[in-house]
Amino acid sequence: MTTLFPLPDNHPQRFQLHNEVHARSSVVFDLPVSASHLAIMLSRQEKDQDRQHLALLCERFGVTPPKQDANHFTSRFDSFQLRWEQHGEFTSYTFYVNTVQADPFAEPALKSVPVDWMSQLPGKMIVAAHAVIIPANTASDNIETLSHFFAGNPLIGAEVSGGGAKAYTDFRIHVDGFSRFLVLDKHLKTAQAGRLLQRLFEIEVYRVMALLAFPIARDLAPELIKADQQLVTITDAMAKGDQNDSGLLDELTHLASAVENHISTHHYRFGAANAYYKLVEQRITDLREVRIQGLQTFSEFMTRRLEPAIGTCKSTAKRFTLLSERISNAGELLRTRVDISIERQNQALLKSMNTHAKMQVRLQSTVEGLSIIAITSYAVSLIGSIAQALKSAGWDVNPPVVIGVSIPIVLVIAAMGVRRIHKLIRKTADD
DSSP: OOOOOOOOOOOOTTTHHHGEEEEEEEEOSSSSSEEEEEEEEOHHHHHHHHHHHHHHHHHHHHHHOOOOOOHHHEOOOOSSEEEEEEEHHHHHEEEESSOOOOSSSSGGGGGGGGGGHHHHHOSSSEEEEEEEEEEGGGOOHHHHHHHHHGGGGOOOOEETTTTTTEEOOOOOOOOOEOOOOOOOOEEOOOOHHHHHHHHHHHHHHHHHHHTTTHHHHHHHHHHHHHHHHHHHHHHHHHHHSSOOOOHHHHHHHHHHHHHHHHHHHHHHHHHHHHHHHHHHHHHHHHOOOOTTTTTTTHHHHHHHTTHHHHHHHHHHHHHHHHHHHHHHHHHHHHHHHHHHHHHHHHHHHHHHOOOOOOOHHHHHHHHHHHHHHHHHHHHHHHHHHHHHHHTTOOHHHHHHHHHHHHHHHHHHHHHHHHHHHHHHHHHHHHH
């Protein structure tokens, strides 16, 4: 009997998050089995088309299609079983059938899928692989014999799943456009078999997805060398000290813009490459490999062939980041030099303005002295005219004496007036 407790309301995503760990469980099927795996790169618009195309397949076979927001789907159709998953950059289809011929890759599982439906799949194929699991006692485990199923190519292989099977591949695309995995079943359980095939397919897909960054890293190498040399040229010019700092700062700014553009454009791809490579390593670890004498294991092959390419991608991304930091440091130094130069120019300008102001003050003082004399002369002339007029009117006035006496008086009054005006100007400026 269910007991209900007075608990708080559930978080809107509680059950969705709780069930996420069960969302992508491995497919359970009968053995032996033949499987075909397709990984298709999709744009955002093509993802909706892919979902609609899957719905058409379900409609043809009377199968309930996945929900609109589902990103994984597993169902059994008439003659095959399908597992569909939609990832961030690609969609994967895995088809399973339980019939395996004497030549394990002669009749792949994909032959059970309608050809017209297959031809209309949207997107660009990035990985296509066939895999078969057959009983170990029905096939020779002689390396040369098994190599016949891989066009005579050198094999990579190991005992996997705790010794429950042996897995082989050559990591090559064959004439049919598919890579191949052959698994000899010693005592696999059905759930183990599903997980094993899923890991093998994911190793192939994530390996290729990780390598998407390698051509970009290779193409960026000349750009990286060119930018590094340009930075060296700029810093050498900065060290000489007799260059146009403003011009160097413009060059450095353009270089920083170009480098930051490369970083922002390819940051996602390099980050994704690192994430995919970690997934490859994890899936190989999950195989629990045991060496088969005379063969490279999956981990050894990836270490020798994939790790150098991923190392190049990591190195390129790191070198661009370090170059950006060096440019930033050089830019700060150059901007400091430009600021100091501007400050010196401003100081020289202020000094020149101060000297000019002092000269103006001196000139103004001279002009003021002359102005007092001019005012005095004009005022005394008026007084002399008045005295002369009074004498003519019969007053007992001596004009020359009046003029002589008025000169110092007018001079003092004019000087005091100018001083008073200066005080008013200073008071107004202080307010």
